[in-house]
Amino acid sequence: MIENLSLQDMNKYYLLTIMYLIVLAHVSQAQGVINGVVLDKSGKTSVPGATILIKGTAIGCSSNNEGVFQLLIPSDTATLVVTSVGYERRELRTKAGDTLIVSLKTECIVDFFYTRYIGVNYYGGALNSPIGGTVSIFYPHLLRYMNFMPAFRIEGGLQKGVNRNRQTVIKFDADEIFAVCDYNIALNFVYNNIELKKQNWGFISNKAYARIYGFPLQRTYLVLGGGHARFVDKESKRSEYGICVGLKKNIGTFSKYLFSFNASSIRWESCWQIQAGIEREFKKAVTSIEFNKVSNYSEVNLKVGYLFSY
Known part of the structure; x- marks a missing residue:
């Protein structure tokens, strides 16, 4: 298919490919891992099954039975939204490489x-x-x-x-x-x-x-x-x-x-x-x-x- 392209079209194709590779390399470099644990406000009890989402996206994960989670974020920084049944919603601003201890407060009612x-x-x-x-x-x-x-x-x-x-x-x-x-x-x-x-x-x-x-x-x-x-x-x-x-x-x-x-x-x-x-x-x-x-x-x-x- 490339053989049928004109020289001008091929130059555009290679230019777009190079730009895509540059963007992909930048995104891959910017990706980072956030580790954390979700606890109740007392800090003594873990909160299993808590949902951790990057705000405004569907990217997220859940905490395990010990309340521990690991999340890959697509940029240097992200705002995490942490929710769990019976607890109040919490938002945290974080960056790649952070290790978080997230304390959730028991819901009002x-x-x-x-x-x-x-x-x-x-x-x-x-x-x-x-x-x-x-x-x-x-x-x-x-x-x-x-x-x-x-x-x-x-x-x-x-x-x-x-x-x-x-x-x-x-x-x-x-x-x-x-x-x-x-x-x-x-x-x-x-x-x-x-x-x-x-x-x-x-x-x-x-x-x-x-x-x-x-x-x-x-x-x-x-x-x-x-x-x-x-x-x-x-x-x-x-x-x-x-x-x-x-x-x-x-x-x-x-x-x-x-x-x-x-x-x-x-x-x-x-x-x-x-x-x-x-x-x-x-x-x-x-x-x-x-x-x-x-x-x-x-x-x-x-x-x-x-x-x-x-």
């Missing part, structure tokens, strides 16, 4: 990956009302507007025991009422009715809480709230108001495992109410133990349940 479920639980007291159960419905992020992404949970249950003891509970939770990086506000409303027939004692309470956490607390919620209660005993019936202060700590994520620790105290006008509990969620199984003491009443509630997706 870890619970963003929650799914809808209906929970069915055995819920009974070890001291007064051993037979019972609860049903809960959870719908995450039903509404979304900027940082307003509430996740709603409604739970209701009934417990019965010997001597016609009975306990009724209704809970309404609205998580992530206002959520931005490092801050979150949630609201909780709880109705509780306890009846001890033999002792002729009753307790009905309506309580509202705000759960707040910020950067220094590291997924530890400060619980603030108040409520109204009615006490019924052999001598009198009275209404009282109270103020609540407590803490709640979450560890882990819902899709893998989640531990939740909580403790709070409520100061009613005539007595203290102390509540504490530990709950564990693993995949779709839920177990918890809760302690509740108010006046002369004490109860240890046990819960074992399963979450059905819908």
Whole structure:
């Protein structure tokens, strides 16, 4: 084919070939390797499967099980975009030959990956009302507007025991009422009715809480709230108001495992109410133990349940 070209065309062909070889040599010389490791913000845990891309291109790689990666860049410098599920996106300006330690910060809303479920639980007291159960419905992020992404949970249950003891509970939770990086506000409303027939004692309470956490607390919620209660005993019936202060700590994520620790105290006008509990969620199984003491009443509630997706 070249033999049929004119001398002028051949000169153009050779000139283009030489220019191409010069450009190719320059590109090959400019190419370099970047090595690195992706860790979480604490620097103690590697992040496997993180995606590392050169910004504006499809050139990239993934970190291995130890969080280590190696990437060939086509120029002296590049901007890398590092992402991983559950972590915030990060961009880094780097150059050929660099060895990087990339720290990723846990995403603002870890619970963003929650799914809808209906929970069915055995819920009974070890001291007064051993037979019972609860049903809960959870719908995450039903509404979304900027940082307003509430996740709603409604739970209701009934417990019965010997001597016609009975306990009724209704809970309404609205998580992530206002959520931005490092801050979150949630609201909780709880109705509780306890009846001890033999002792002729009753307790009905309506309580509202705000759960707040910020950067220094590291997924530890400060619980603030108040409520109204009615006490019924052999001598009198009275209404009282109270103020609540407590803490709640979450560890882990819902899709893998989640531990939740909580403790709070409520100061009613005539007595203290102390509540504490530990709950564990693993995949779709839920177990918890809760302690509740108010006046002369004490109860240890046990819960074992399963979450059905819908």
